[in-house]
Every structure is written in C-alpha cells, then in structure tokens.
Amino acid sequence: MNQIPPEQPPAQSWPVSSMLERDLVLTDADFARIRELIYQRAGIVLAEHKREMVYSRLAKRLRHHGLTRFSDYLARLEKQPTAREWESFTNALTTNLTAFFREAHHFPLLADHVAKCRGPVRVWSAAASTGEEPYSIAMTLIETLGNRAKDAEVVGTDIDTEALERARAGIYPMEQVRKLEESRVKRFFLKGSGERLGLARVRPEVSEMVEFGTLNLLAPEWSVKGPFDAIFCRNTMIYFDKKTQARILERFAPLLKPDGLLFAGHSENFSYISERFRLRGQTVYVLSPR
Template sequence: MSDQRDRGDTGLWGAGSQLERDLILTDADFTRIRELIYQRAGIVLAEHKREMVYSRLAKRLRHHGLTRFTDYLTRLERQPDAREWEAFTNALTTNLTAFFREAHHFPLLSVHLQARTEPVSIWCAAASTGEEPYSIAMTLLETLGARAAQARIIASDIDTEALAKARAGIYPQEQVRKLDEARIKRFFQKGTGSHAGLARVRPEVAALVEFVPLNLLASPWPMKGPFDAIFCRNIMIYFDKETQAKILKRFAPLLKPDGLLFAGHSENFSYISDAFKLRGQTVYTLAQR
C-alpha cells in the first residue's frame, strides 16, 4: 500500500497546537472516517491516528473550499461512485518502501526460480511507488538472464497516485545510491540537465512489470495465476484478522503447488490461516492438502 511517501503518523501539528487548526474535525467525523476507510479498503485506523487523518485529508477539504470534515464526508457519502473516493483512499494509504527492502527475501526468490523452465509469473500485491516490483524484476534479470524477458510481474496497489509514480520509474538518486554500484550501473539511467539528481529504471527492467490498480477487498480479482510467488509484504498489518484470513484464503488457489508467499517482517500468517505453512523467515508455502 500502496511506497517513497512516508507521511508519518503524527501529522503536522504537535501536542497543544489545536488552536492552529483552521478546519473542524469532530469526534463523530473521525469515527465516520474510520468506518468509511474500513468499508472501502479494509484499513483499520487506530485511535491515535487522528492527527494523521487531519493532516492528510485537510488538502482535500481545502481543494473543495470546505472548512468542516462533516460537509466533506456528507458529500462523499452522497456520491458513492465519485472520483473523490479515490483521493480519499489515496490520502489515507501509507506508503513506505525501498529497493530490496527485507533483503533476505530476494536470494530466496532467486534460488526458487533458478530451475524454472517455463515463464515465471509473480504478483506483487502492494506495489506502492514501485521499488518492490522493480527489485523483483532486477532479481529475475540477475537470475534468469535472457529468459527473464518471458517473465511477467503483476504489480497492484489501491493507491493510484503511488502507482503513477511507480509507472514513471523515476527516483531520487540518493535513494538509488543505497544499492551496490553494479546494480546501479546495470539497472538505472542517471538523469542529466533538468533531470539531474534523479535516476530512472532502465527499459528492460520496466518492461517486466505491469502496474494495475487493485483493492484487495474487491471481488473478483483480475489476477488469474498460477504464480510462482506472491509478495504481500507490510500491508496485512493494516487489516483486522478477519480481513487477513479472507485475503489469504484467496491467495491459496493463485499459487503454484510449490509457490512462495512472502510476508512483511512484522506479519505472521501461521495463526491466521491453515492454507499456508511457514517455510523460513516470513516466507510461506501452501500447506499439504
């Protein structure tokens, strides 16, 4: 979820700064916001997220010339198909990511794919701003060589703004510099002139990834599978256990019998679904049927 846009959880105002607010957010408004984002995206907002909610949605109210969250929410609810719902959801989606984040997963993926003779298929279910699916693509190019051109990576996210950044494939050079020099030279183009300070993923990397908007609560999913691997990392933490279980149940038939499901470092699926068993550090396989 939908990530480099880490907008934080504290908002723009610290303790004792209520007087600086120019918009009115009541307790009832905050409750409605929590209910609406749960209904739309399955995201569970904790009580302490109030400042974050204010700071992120304030721009939407100002965009519409509103001063009360009550009026904004009423407008939303009266137009269930309005495009503003997309902006509402985007605003409340947290995007924190990096290239080769949780690095231990990628050597495991490489070993898993080395013996593959058929075209590889992978689904990245929380693509955010693209760093994760592009890291998968780089791993495929390193592992499969010329055969990587036949692979497909489906990268989905609910945040359409994040996906737009992902499709562009352009990142600050300081973000890319965290990679080793060999990968930077092989997989990125350095920006010059008006693009100085930026780097873009090379066409052969971008060609492996297809970005699609997707709400994991939607039904049906357009992904058909079966996939050699599914990356669903650091998104389940935003759902309650009931939603997590439903999503895991839907993942199971989309994996190949020996396929891998990659989770985030703080996620544990063992106590949520009996469809998967732990294989290694935050890596799962299908349970015996």
C-alpha cells in the same frame, strides 16, 4: 544519456497544528466515520492514535473543495458513492513506505526458487506502492534467469492510484538509488543530467517486465490471474484485522503454483490466521498440504 522527465514534486501535507490553531473542524464523530469508511473501502484499520495523521492528510482535500468541516466533506462523499473523490480519500489514507530491495533477505530466496522453475516465471507484488518492490523483483529475475528473464512477468498492483503513477514513470531520486550496489545502479538505471541531475530512471529492460494495475484487495473480484511462482504481500496485512487477513490469504492460495512462495513482512505472522499456508521460514510461506 537518455532524456528523462523531471521528477514530480512530492505532495505537501498540511502541518499538524494544535487544536487552538486548527482552521478545520474534526469532531470525534467525524473521526469515527472516517475510520469506518476507510475500513469499508480498503480494509484499513485506523487506530485511535492516528487522528493527527487523518487530520493532516485529509486537510488538503477539504481545502481543495473549499470546506472547513470534515462532516461536510464526508457528507459529500457519501452522497456520491461513485465519485472520483473516493479515490483521493483512499490515496490520502494509504501508507506508502517502501524501498528498493527492502527486507533484502527475501530476494536471494526468490532467486533460489525461480532458478528451479520451469517455464515462464510469474511473480505478483500485491502492494506495489511506488514501484520499488516490483522493480526489485524484476531485477532479481534478470540477474537469476539471464535470457529466460525475457519471458518472465511481474505484476504490480496497489489501491493507491497516485503511487501507481509514480511506479509506472519509474523515476526516483538518485539519493534513493545510490543505496544500492554500484553494479546494480549501472546495470538497471539511467542517470539524469543537466536539469534532470539527481534523478534516475529504471531502464526499459526492467520496466517492460512489470505490468502495473489498480487493485483493491477487498474487491469482490480481482483482475489478476494466476498461477504465480511467488506472491509478495509484505507490510500490508498489518493494516487489516484478522478476519480480513484470513479472507485475503484464502484468495491468495489458488493463485499460487503448488510449490509457490508467499512473502510476508517482517512483523506479519500468518501461521495462526489461515490453514492454507504454513511457515517455511524467514517470513516466507508455502501452501499447506491438503
């Protein structure tokens, strides 16, 4: 059994306590400013009811700096527009809910599509999180393309740098991997043993297909280059307002091949946001004829 490093312990979030027990001061003005800053930096729209989440997730950053007031933390951030702490601020407020082959109906559709593609296949996972989605895409390409998969490429990007570190490591709890078919577990994962019991690592033939990189969908320039046979941007647009969604969709369009597919999340509907895409069905979009 190949040796794999131990899994990093998950970051512990500070428990949300009552207002009387809180040792950190989060005012209405602080919360409003946090909402404004994360919207400016990442396009994320935080609803009013997310206040408890914001307190819980950012409390760790305040304690790290020995601060007791959110206003002091925000003032420090705004005085240093290029500081690394902005990365931690954004990471803390980014949601990374994902799983292998999540929204499973998309992967047979991807398989059918790439089976007809000529030349090297390229797929972009625009919200790669901790890697489960791009690795699921790579596994689908291997299953579908056979020897042609060696020329395929999966690009996985995300704004959350900590999530991307886990994605690059490709190591997951075995209880998460066991949810897959046994044939896929045997084919695509290495199981740990001894002190690494309970962990699994994505096999090199899968991980080598995926290139990870940091990308903010709101950035004026994107590092990714098309064209792609498919773009996955699932369960991410729900955190943006319609204006931001429309702008991102406009930028996706020239990166897709003329017959390419755009995969959206089950609760996302782009039909009334951009004229560049039309719904094909099952939350899959294609370019509209021009």
